[in-house]
Amino acid sequence: MIDQVRNNLRSHVAIKEGQNIVLGLSGGPDSVFLFHALRVLQNEMGFLLTCAHINHMYRGDDADHDEAFVEMLCRHHNIECQVLKKNATNYAKELKMTVEEAGRVIRYGFFRKILKEKGDGYIATAHNLNDQVETVLQRIIRGTGIDGLVAMTVKSNDIIRPILGIRRKDIENYLHHHNYDYCEDKTNNQLIYGRNRLRLELIPYIEKEYNSKFSDSLIRLSNSASQDHELLYGLTIEAYDKLRVLVKGQIHIDLKEFNALKIGLRSRLIRMAIEELKGNTTNIQYSNIETGIALCQQKETGKRLYLPDNIILEIAYDKIIIKSKAEVKDFEYNITVGLPVFISEINIGLDCYETKNQDFNKKNNKIAIDYDKIVGNLRVRNRKYGDVFTPIGMSGTKKLKDFFIDEKIPREQREETPIVLDDKEIIWVAPYRMSEHYKIDESTKRIVVIEIKEV
Template identity: 30%
Template sequence: MFHLQIAQYIEKEKLFGLKDKVLIALSGGADSVALLRVMVYLGYTCEAAHCNFHLRGEESERDESFVRRLCKKMNVPLHVIHFDTSGYAAQHQVSIEMAARELRYDWFEKLRKEQNADVIAVAHHRDDSVETLLLNLIRGTGINGLTGIHPKNNHVVRPLLTVSREDILAYLKGMEQDYVTDSTNLQDEYTRNKIRLNLLPMMETINPSIKSSLFSTASHLLDASVIYNKVIEEGKERVLTEEGISIEKLLAEPSPRALLFEILYPLGFNSAQADDIFLSLDRQSGRRFFSSSWMVVRDRTHLLIKDVSLQAAETEDKPVIKEERFPYTTEFVIPRDKKTACFDADKINNPFTLRKWKAGDKFVPFGMKGKKNVSDYLTDAKFSILEKENMYVLCSGEQIVWLVGERTDNRFRIDKDTKNVLLLRLI
């Protein structure tokens, strides 16, 4: 019955075909051992992949030894890799759990291609999906967070998703198949384990079939999310512009708050933060909101979105300016391109310095006679807050020569007395 249930689910969800080669993620735990036994029994061509994360001392070595013995006994090719998980987590500033996940799935995909496997089968089951739903509900999520674990994600498939942990243990017991137990799964330490060991047993006192009910609800929501996501994508196309999120267009949507959440959630903003940003729409501009890697700024007409991660900061370069000097002739035509600036070379006597503008900076905009604050100029020209922050000035001594990429200073313009031209191009 167990084998039939899995076979029917594989066929129903079109996870893979009988002639496909399946790479089994084999930890040695009950669920992964059951997955391997079922796939081999059903006649699929299987290879196994085991990750040793070196996080549990002797237990990690025990798991690897068990997996090696099992695959040898079943005549299944096995691939093993060792990871310095703690080192990776520290280097990339992520949690141990996230580090293990990234290392595992990156290697699985690489191995799948090397071995010409069609899919990577992982052993998530019904209880895992229910725990994921509750975990997301507790943290705060939209409809997509309530759909549980999906049967298929690119090349990753989950054939055991309709069976419970209890079903898996009964299956293994019936064939007298042993497995290893991760001691951390028995500890009331992480949030998921608290859900598994405390919350779900308490909910079962109210509804003994709570896991089945929640899984069924997640399945219905998964179907509904297909329609929901289609509408959300259409909404994104209407409100997202090169500048950011158009506030006017967002507020014209049938459900602007939901659409805003779906735009911001993938950037690391939770539901409470998305609500705060939504409430800022009828308030004064200038407010800033941060996730771990992104910033949203409430500007006059748009919500501006900027990547503020360490990687983005490292790749943010100063403007590159190419300099050219030559004698002035009457045939010379001054370019109208804002990325090009022309000056009377003999009026510039001090070396150039390039910096971001600061409060109090003044210059004489080309075509004008009096000085103007750079801040006032940028405001009058309707620069956004982020565009203002990214504006550079090219200075000769203490004097601003060029608001780079925008406007030159009139004091250094070419006139009837010009003998030499200085041409600057923004690369």
């Protein structure tokens, strides 16, 4: 088993003499086995080993016991150990995420801090073959594509997993054979986490009732997906390098050539562009990509798709533009009939002019109102807390917030929605709905058209 770790470090990681390895040492069997393996190999291979332990403070005395055990183990073998105490439960509430997610943020933040202090090297985690099986199955249940089936790899950027191909049972047998102590995390045997239920209930049930080698089957599936992923990634990079142009922090892609690609490549190109802008595609769903591809096929200039993490996909004539959405500052402009207005904060123009033609060309981006119903001055601004208006066809007022929700206006789009109003009330939530109070009727003598235009 030590040979397997050695081979992974040489062939997959290509560890060099003088590089650092920061080992996440929880005190559990997997991390303790990896500790002993790296301890044995460090002199032979010339890397420098540092251990890092996080006390998440949600297991009381057990967590304190694990911390003391790790410190004693490292001290006994003369290995540097750094410890962080941080309450994961409180941190999860602060960041509005699960305790598991918060723990991961804390761990990898601490690991990377240490690695930065030490210099060139890697963070080593003790994920084993069983962890890989659980990860693949969890992603299948949630919904995933080929990339998700690849799951974890021995090396991923600055993270290495030297025991990824070793079974948990073999690790425990090795520790017992060599009389190595380790800590038992009681929560691993409790059905309080979804992953525990996979490990303790679902996988054993499938192996008993359907396929005794189910775990092996999932690993083969993952390995096969990895080969396909490598091929598709190469094709995507080739197409991306050909089509992608970086313009002032925005990614431009030729629309015609994009639409000529197979749909699988198109979805990967969009993901690759988002990853270049954001650094990851963690919050991007399959449905987001589907909608983006459909928008590109429509080829309608000015159409936008607001994606998670403030990413915008926009069609602009013969180009697809993928960009980060800048935070919209509050704006307010006076409107004078007969003079155009440019709203620089959202890159939109507004025209306001008088007409005698009641049968003007009606479009979603323009309205016609009764000039004489305007009270005081016309203005355009973005929304404010407490805004209400009377949508056409209604007799009572409606909160603008509720209107946005009912109309399913994306949250990211609401801040840059132009609100046209006079000194009395909102006239138009552009381009969605005008007010009942300003509509043209049989007594109308003068008509004003207000129109917004993409610039």
